[in-house]
Amino acid sequence: MLNLVLFGPPGAGKGTQSEKLIARFHLVHLSTGDILRAEVANQTTLGLEAKKLMDQGLLVPDEVVIGMIESKLDAHPHSQGFIFDGFPRTQAQAKALDDLLHRKTTSITRMLALEVGEEELIARLLNRGKESGRADDQDESVIRKRINEYTTKTEPVRAYYAAQGKYTGINGIGSIDAIFDSLCQAIDQSVASK
Numbered sequence: 001m002l003n004l005v006l007f008g009p010p011g012a013g014k015g016t017q018s019e020k021l022i023a024r025f026h027l028v029h030l031s032t033g034d035i036l037r038a039e040v041a042n043q044t045t046l047g048l049e050a051k052k053l054m055d056q057g058l059l060v061p062d063e064v065v066i067g068m069i070e071s072k073l074d075a076h077p078h079s080q081g082f083i084f085d086g087f088p089r090t091q092a093q094a095k096a097l098d099d100l101l102h103r104k105t106t107s108i109t110r111m112l113a114l115e116v117g118e119e120e121l122i123a124r125l126l127n128r129g130k131e132s133g134r135a136d137d138q139d140e141s142v143i144r145k146r147i148n149e150y151t152t153k154t155e156p157v158r159a160y161y162a163a164q165g166k167y168t169g170i171n172g173i174g175s176i177d178a179i180f181d182s183l184c185q186a187i188d189q190s191v192a193s194k
Ligand code: ADP
Pocket: 009, 010, 011, 032, 033, 034, 036, 053, 054, 057, 058, 059, 060, 061, 062, 065, 085, 086, 087, 088, 089, 093, 136, 146
């Protein structure tokens, strides 16, 4: 199986690149942000609770997202692999993901981290807010809060995968196709060296 963690701050381009990677490598896309937004749209109990945190730019509790990921993994037993987008966002989530995959006799192949500076991120997110209507992209203070959550809670996940020798940094500035090429090269290399 090819199991990728696509990592990077809000606005780094994870969603855009995920779509292209799924098409190329025939993977199932697991975006905790998308799953949570679907829960919010359907006004489930989980969605109503999550919305309060998401609107403030705060992370949803680990147990909630880990449970969501587990049920999505179980829903695709014959997949050739998964792309994890926006997950894991804390070291506890990373550990839980390792345990889940281990139970399914598989593991993470590689973490690919898109690197983009803070001012570029804010500009991209404000622009996305105008186009997509996503509430958490429309308010600069919420965007800064999300970047702060990323820096304090999510950034350590990088070290978690680096310690396993699974981390690759990718420059996230440039054309969509050029970044996609860098990602594909990194994936081909890690598959070849297995
Ligand atoms: P972004 O575009 O900012 O990277 P996402 O679309 O991935 O954000 O997620 C939007 C919001 O959903 C986050 O700000 C957070 O509140 C919540 N969320 C998504 N994934 C997770 C996760 N793995 N752990 C905790 N909260 C999450």
